[in-house]
Amino acid sequence: MRLPKAASAFRDSLLQWATENVREYPWREQERSRYEVFVAEFFLTQTPADNVADVYPEFVDRYPSLEAIEEADEEDLVSVIDPLGFQRMRARALKSIARSVDDLPDTTGQLRELERVGPYVANATLCFADRSKLPILDRNVERVYSRVFGDRFPDSRSDREDFCTEMLPEDPADVRRYNLGLLDFGAIVCTKESPRFDDCFASEYCVYATSG
DNA sequence: CTCCTGTTGT
């Protein structure tokens, strides 16, 4: 796939932006295990980060491994998650996962065989926990790339995944920071309504900013 | 691809 002309400029600027602006969350600490990252991403697919942050430390403290999940009473699991608009479905799925596997696998394909685990959770887990070079494509990312690159951002899901993969920085040491930055850029600057054009490094060439 | 599910905002 041929990337748009502005792609490398965007990539470089985003990496720079990420070093200064990526947010700190408990699950983003360097030493988090694959399990700890997985749990966070599993909750984050359905819940605002600040809500997850409220219950996450207690959750991983009480359930530090899949084994602990497997042994836990499902109602206790729910009680930790439940406090603020949380869901029982997630507790059930985690139990099911803990029963079906001893340790979380290290490939997206194997992760996606687990209940309620799709491309987002699988790739985010392996990228953020294991530093794998994998694309992360959620609604924020789609909005950012659609705006910045306009028609050059493909329509189909698989082409979009390819696009995201090619946007990743060459240096493996930068991939995690790039993906984190992309998510936060969508959440902080390139927001759904009232994007902060004045704070955006891409407004010179962004299709959305320049055309409307 | 379309449909489903649980959640959130009006």
Next chain:
DNA sequence: ACAACAGGAG
């Protein structure tokens, strides 16, 4: 009560 949202499932 309703539609929109955001992932995953089929």
